[in-house]
Amino acid sequence: MGVLGARGKVGQAICAGVEAAADLELVAQVDKDDALDAFTAAGAEVVVDFTHPDVVMPNLKWLVENGFHAVVGTTGFDAERLEQVKGWLAAKPEVGVLIAPNFAIGAVLSMRFAEQAARFFDSVEVIELHHPNKADAPSGTAFRTAGLIAAAREKAGVGRSPDATSQELEGARGADVDGVRVHSVRLAGLVAHQEVLFGTQGETLTIRHDSLDRTSFVPGVLLGVRKTPLRPGLTVGIDPLLDL
Amino acid sequence: MGVLGARGKVGQAICAGVEAAADLELVAQVDKDDALDAFTAAGAEVVVDFTHPDVVMPNLKWLVENGFHAVVGTTGFDAERLEQVKGWLAAKPEVGVLIAPNFAIGAVLSMRFAEQAARFFDSVEVIELHHPNKADAPSGTAFRTAGLIAAAREKAGVGRSPDATSQELEGARGADVDGVRVHSVRLAGLVAHQEVLFGTQGETLTIRHDSLDRTSFVPGVLLGVRKTPLRPGLTVGIDPLLDL
Amino acid sequence: MGVLGARGKVGQAICAGVEAAADLELVAQVDKDDALDAFTAAGAEVVVDFTHPDVVMPNLKWLVENGFHAVVGTTGFDAERLEQVKGWLAAKPEVGVLIAPNFAIGAVLSMRFAEQAARFFDSVEVIELHHPNKADAPSGTAFRTAGLIAAAREKAGVGRSPDATSQELEGARGADVDGVRVHSVRLAGLVAHQEVLFGTQGETLTIRHDSLDRTSFVPGVLLGVRKTPLRPGLTVGIDPLLDL
Amino acid sequence: MGVLGARGKVGQAICAGVEAAADLELVAQVDKDDALDAFTAAGAEVVVDFTHPDVVMPNLKWLVENGFHAVVGTTGFDAERLEQVKGWLAAKPEVGVLIAPNFAIGAVLSMRFAEQAARFFDSVEVIELHHPNKADAPSGTAFRTAGLIAAAREKAGVGRSPDATSQELEGARGADVDGVRVHSVRLAGLVAHQEVLFGTQGETLTIRHDSLDRTSFVPGVLLGVRKTPLRPGLTVGIDPLLDL
Numbered sequence: 024m025g026v027l028g029a030r031g032k033v034g035q036a037i038c039a040g041v042e043a044a045a046d047l048e049l050v051a052q053v054d055k056d057d058a059l060d061a062f063t064a065a066g067a068e069v070v071v072d073f074t075h076p077d078v079v080m081p082n083l084k085w086l087v088e089n090g091f092h093a094v095v096g097t098t099g100f101d102a103e104r105l106e107q108v109k110g111w112l113a114a115k116p117e118v119g120v121l122i123a124p125n126f127a128i129g130a131v132l133s134m135r136f137a138e139q140a141a142r143f144f145d146s147v148e149v150i151e152l153h154h155p156n157k158a159d160a161p162s163g164t165a166f167r168t169a170g171l172i173a174a175a176r177e178k179a180g181v182g183r184s185p186d187a188t189s190q191e192l193e194g195a196r197g198a199d200v201d202g203v204r205v206h207s208v209r210l211a212g213l214v215a216h217q218e219v220l221f222g223t224q225g226e227t228l229t230i231r232h233d234s235l236d237r238t239s240f241v242p243g244v245l246l247g248v249r250k251t252p253l254r255p256g257l258t259v260g261i262d263p264l265l266d267l
Numbered sequence: 268m269g270v271l272g273a274r275g276k277v278g279q280a281i282c283a284g285v286e287a288a289a290d291l292e293l294v295a296q297v298d299k300d301d302a303l304d305a306f307t308a309a310g311a312e313v314v315v316d317f318t319h320p321d322v323v324m325p326n327l328k329w330l331v332e333n334g335f336h337a338v339v340g341t342t343g344f345d346a347e348r349l350e351q352v353k354g355w356l357a358a359k360p361e362v363g364v365l366i367a368p369n370f371a372i373g374a375v376l377s378m379r380f381a382e383q384a385a386r387f388f389d390s391v392e393v394i395e396l397h398h399p400n401k402a403d404a405p406s407g408t409a410f411r412t413a414g415l416i417a418a419a420r421e422k423a424g425v426g427r428s429p430d431a432t433s434q435e436l437e438g439a440r441g442a443d444v445d446g447v448r449v450h451s452v453r454l455a456g457l458v459a460h461q462e463v464l465f466g467t468q469g470e471t472l473t474i475r476h477d478s479l480d481r482t483s484f485v486p487g488v489l490l491g492v493r494k495t496p497l498r499p500g501l502t503v504g505i506d507p508l509l510d511l
Numbered sequence: 512m513g514v515l516g517a518r519g520k521v522g523q524a525i526c527a528g529v530e531a532a533a534d535l536e537l538v539a540q541v542d543k544d545d546a547l548d549a550f551t552a553a554g555a556e557v558v559v560d561f562t563h564p565d566v567v568m569p570n571l572k573w574l575v576e577n578g579f580h581a582v583v584g585t586t587g588f589d590a591e592r593l594e595q596v597k598g599w600l601a602a603k604p605e606v607g608v609l610i611a612p613n614f615a616i617g618a619v620l621s622m623r624f625a626e627q628a629a630r631f632f633d634s635v636e637v638i639e640l641h642h643p644n645k646a647d648a649p650s651g652t653a654f655r656t657a658g659l660i661a662a663a664r665e666k667a668g669v670g671r672s673p674d675a676t677s678q679e680l681e682g683a684r685g686a687d688v689d690g691v692r693v694h695s696v697r698l699a700g701l702v703a704h705q706e707v708l709f710g711t712q713g714e715t716l717t718i719r720h721d722s723l724d725r726t727s728f729v730p731g732v733l734l735g736v737r738k739t740p741l742r743p744g745l746t747v748g749i750d751p752l753l754d755l
Numbered sequence: 756m757g758v759l760g761a762r763g764k765v766g767q768a769i770c771a772g773v774e775a776a777a778d779l780e781l782v783a784q785v786d787k788d789d790a791l792d793a794f795t796a797a798g799a800e801v802v803v804d805f806t807h808p809d810v811v812m813p814n815l816k817w818l819v820e821n822g823f824h825a826v827v828g829t830t831g832f833d834a835e836r837l838e839q840v841k842g843w844l845a846a847k848p849e850v851g852v853l854i855a856p857n858f859a860i861g862a863v864l865s866m867r868f869a870e871q872a873a874r875f876f877d878s879v880e881v882i883e884l885h886h887p888n889k890a891d892a893p894s895g896t897a898f899r900t901a902g903l904i905a906a907a908r909e910k911a912g913v914g915r916s917p918d919a920t921s922q923e924l925e926g927a928r929g930a931d932v933d934g935v936r937v938h939s940v941r942l943a944g945l946v947a948h949q950e951v952l953f954g955t956q957g958e959t960l961t962i963r964h965d966s967l968d969r970t971s972f973v974p975g976v977l978l979g980v981r982k983t984p985l986r987p988g989l990t991v992g993i994d995p996l997l998d999l
Contacts, residue, residue: 040468127469127470128387128388128467128470129387129388129465129467129470129471129472130470132380132383132384132387132472133472136376136380136383136384136474139376139380139511140376140380143372143373143376143486143490143509144372144373144699145643145699145700146643146697146698146699146700147698148696148697148698150638150694150696152708155633155634155672155673155674155675156673156675157675157676158675158676158677158678159676159677159678159679160676160678160679160680160683160684161680161683184643184697184698184699185643185644185697185699186643186697187643187644187645187646187697188645188646188647188648188695188697189646189647190646190647190648191647191648191686191695192648192649192686192687192688192693193682193686194681194682194683194684194685194686194687195648195649195682195685195686195693195694195695196648196682196695196697197682197683197685197694197695197696198679198680198681198682198683199680199682200680204696204697205680205683206638206683206685206694206696207676207679207683207684207685208636208638208685208692208694208708209634209636209672209673209674209675209676209684209692210634210635210636210672210708210709210710210715211632211633211634211672211673211710211711211712212633212634212710212711212712212713212714212715212965212967212971213710213715213967214967220640220696220698221373221698222698222699222700222701223372223373223483223486223699223700224284224482224483224485224486224699224700225371225478225479225480225481225482225483225484225485225700226371226372226373226374226476226477226478226479226483226700227373227476227477227479227698227700227701228373228376228377228474228475228476228477229473229474229475229476229477230380230472230473230474230475231472231473231474231475232470232471232472232473233470233471233472233473233944234469234470235469235470235471235944235945235946235967236469236968237469238468238469239467239468239469239470239944240469241468241469242387242467242468246387265387267383388943389887389943389944390887390941390942390943390944391942392940392941392942394882394938394940396952399877399878399916399917399918399919400917400919401919401920402919402920402921402922403920403921403922403923404920404922404923404924404927404928405924405927428887428941428942428943429887429888429941429943430887430941431887431888431889431890431941432889432890432891432892432939432941433890433891434890434891434892435891435892435930435939436892436893436930436932436937437926437930438925438926438927438928438929438930438931439892439893439926439929439930439937439938439939440892440926440939440941441926441927441929441938441939441940442923442924442925442926442927443924443926444924448940448941449924449927450882450927450929450938450940451920451923451927451928451929452880452882452929452936452938452952453878453880453916453917453918453919453920453928453936454878454879454880454916454952454953454954454959455876455877455878455916455917455954455955455956456721456723456727456877456878456954456955456956456957456958456959457723457954457959458723464884464940464942465942466942466943466944466945467943467944468943468944469944470944471942471944471945477700479700479701479702479723480724483700528956615957615958616875616876616955616958617875617876617953617955617958617959617960618958620868620871620872620875620960621960624864624868624871624872624962627864627868627999628864628868631860631861631864631974631978631997632860632861709861711860711861711971711974712772712970712971712973712974713859713966713967713968713969713970713971713972713973714859714860714861714862714964714965714966714967714971715861715964715965715967716861716864716865716962716963716964716965717961717962717963717964717965718868718960718961718962718963719960719961719962719963720958720959720960720961721958721959721960721961722957722958723957723958723959724957725957726956726957727955727956727957727958728957729956729957730875730955730956734875753875755871
């Protein structure tokens with residue numbers, strides 16, 4: 024397999040991950056200024072792309088047209104871009120492309136489990152905890168998690184979490200995301216963490232995800248490299264690869 | 268619906284739970300010395316049985332033969348007893364019976380999630396924490412959880428959790444249950460708690476279940492009351508009712 | 512020792528605690544309608560009072576005048592009442608009276624530790640978690656904890672916790688108590704819990720207190736019974752008894 | 756101030772920390788092959804030494820003799836070495852030297868709090884969690900923490916934690932360190948973490964320390980730089996600097 028964007032921080036972590044995996048072989052590392060046909064020369068089957076929204080579209084077009092499966096972590100894919108990718112794939116039905124906004128398996132699983140558990144508990148709240156340099160509160164992941172929980176509860180006809188608060192100091196009860204309370208902690212020393220708390224009579228269930236360093240996407244990328252050749256066409260998000 | 272064993276601690280908690288549920292009506296409370304046909308007189312559809320292994324079999328036979336759906340939390344059901352129940356049900360194909368060893372939804376979900384997550388992480392360990400009067404270590408739930416995790420990992424071809432320990436004070440690394448390390452904490456003030464910790468490069472996922480009082484079975488029993496009439500035949504464990 | 516208010520829920524728990532303690536003997540249980548001189552007849556040395564603000568003052572006056580040490584958990588003591596008690600004690604300099612708003616040793620220690628740790632960390636936030644029937648958010652304990660932390664940081668010249676949030680969904684970052692962010696979670700199944708999180712470069716320190724049932728005051732009351740006879744005069748709060 | 760061993764990983768982190776501190780100025784960075792009198796030329800007052808046991812003694816001798824205060828994180832100080840340092844300091848009574856095995860303030864505070872809380876709870880256990888490449892179990896810090904707790908309990912006449920375990924799978928209840936149970940978790944993704952759990956009737960207190968990256972010693976070193984000039988003579992460990 025090959026890596027596009029191999030000399031960036033993320034690319035380097037992926038290259039190190041591939042080297043450490045017994046079943047994968049890294050045959051080509053390409054970065055800007057390098058020619059894409061290095062992948063052809065090296066006989067790569069799958070190419071990982073962590074580059075930049077400005078360059079990812081021509082790269083990806085070339086990869087698909089030349090028959091490479093692609094695992095893409097570059098951001099910036101909106102509906103229009105996804106349609107374009109589908110167009111290219113229509114002409115190459117044997118090629119698989121995976122485009123995912125989040126490769127951290129633990130993060131994806133915790134969202135999935137939260138969604139599954141949502142309708143069985145009277146109460147649910149989300150606490151996300153990050154380093155103090157983060158600009159947005161709540162985090163995008165917490166927003167998405169709360170949205171999934173809210174949708175699952177609505178579908179099952181479960182009402183809002185009970186709450187008798189009648190006297191609140193402004194902000195104490197957190198933000199309201201589709202009816203789910205979300206609390207954002209900002210603390211020096213932390214990286215990226217999230218807890219989903221469910222409660223019902225006499226018991227609670229907590230699903231906690233901790234990102235402790237910035238290489239937590241590597242196992243998900245390797246999973247993508249292994250599974251994408253088996254999934255022709257476009258796959259969005261790593262969830263379908265988990266076979267849950 | 269009706270309750271058999273209605274004056275025991277568990278039975279009282281169930282009766283209170285039913286009274287609090289808007290969609291269920293408690294029409295008959297029966298305990299030893301009371302006649303079972305109180306259920307007939309009251310027009311019950313479903314009967315909950317939390318009695319004693321010594322009396323549950325004739326009770327259950329009567330309930331099935333008289334066309335009541337049954338939700339059974341009484342313990343002591345081995346393979347032989349389950350076969351007997353199936354026999355009674357063969358003659359009453361429209362009746363549903365649910366027999367479950369654990370009605371705490373949070374406990375059941377956390378086992379299920381642990382099983383699903385097991386193959387995606389390099390490492391997994393279990394910590395269970397209980398009050399200090401508990402006789403066995405690890406707890407039965409921790410044993411079962413570790414077994415499910417080990418089986419899921421074996422099926423997926425995942426090896427043992429990495430461990431470079433070369434110098435161990437006896438017992439520090441916990442008990443080995445099918446290759447999964449299990450740690451048992453006993454602490455005054457606790458009730459029944461369990462954490463399953465998964466880890467891979469740069470991230471961890473923790474699934475924690477806390478039983479804070481002894482009525483945590485009530486929501487699962489109510490779920491059984493609602494769903495069992497829709498499931499003719501024998502159901503063992505509440506997992507199938509969760510539609511995960 | 513004796514108990515005043517012995518037939519209330521709290522009083523019963525205290526009586527049970529004393530019975531279980533090898534070094535203490537319960538000689539008199541008094542409730543409304545009983546005469547106070549039962550304590551004299553029984554030869555009590557210390558009397559515990561968990562009664563009602565309406566009756567505690569005459570009770571306590573009688574106890575002091577008759578030479579009993581007193582451990583008081585009844586609420587409603589303002590500055591004026593405390594002055595009155597001091598007046599009675601002036602005439603009985605050998606008598607000790609302990610009046611405390613919170614007898615849970617873990618709660619008191621966690622506040623103390625939070626106060627001590629406050630000036631060593633860049634960041635601090637408080638999360639308190641309670642059952643959903645609670646009317647006020649944040650809890651009184653969280654308010655007091657945040658206040659103690661803020662005062663300790665100000666005294667040491669430590670500034671506010673760093674926070675780059677520029678885009679906040681209203682309430683996400685919690686309530687501001689003297690510059691310390693406090694988050695209030697309300698969840699079915701919970702009792703009363705609090706976490707104080709401190710963070711600095713590369714490390715965090717968390718002090719967590721869990722009240723799992725409503726008898727957590729008992730060990731603190733017993734400590735009061737043992738120590739108050741050694742502390743003539745008025746003691747407010749159990750902190751001084753902890754000899755930290 | 757100056758740094759000795761400035762080009763090592765630790766030294767670089769300290770230099771970065773000093774540069775970021777408004778009240779400290781970094782005037783000299785020295786490593787092997789550089790002459791020590793760079794500190795004199797630069798007018799340093801305090802010198803931080805994170806070098807190697809083989810070279811620290813002559814370095815430190817030179818620093819004391821030339822009137823520099825020293826903050827030393829280099830390991831390998833036994834009783835004999837400490838006596839030698841005291842000898843040098845006898846001739847330079849105005850000089851302060853701090854030698855500490857652990858500069859992580861959170862770790863030191865959590866040990867201190869654990870020691871203070873130890874005698875107030877019926878039960879105590881320690882869980883330490885580390886990356887799976889660690890050779891020893893329990894960790895040195897957990898050993899030391901358990902020892903401090905055990906000593907505090909013995910001094911206060913508190914017996915062992917209650918434990919009714921009669922049926923144990925070998926290792927489940929952890930290692931026994933001076934009568935305190937210690938559990939060692941090894942998990943990919945983790946760095947270095949420790950929880951001390953205390954429990955008594957109806958409540959628990961948990962003191963948790965998380966090291967999330969390897970620069971958590973920096974704030975403690977800066978504290979040493981600020982405080983050591985005010986403490987002539989030898990100080991061992993940062994505890995005395997915390998003024999608890």
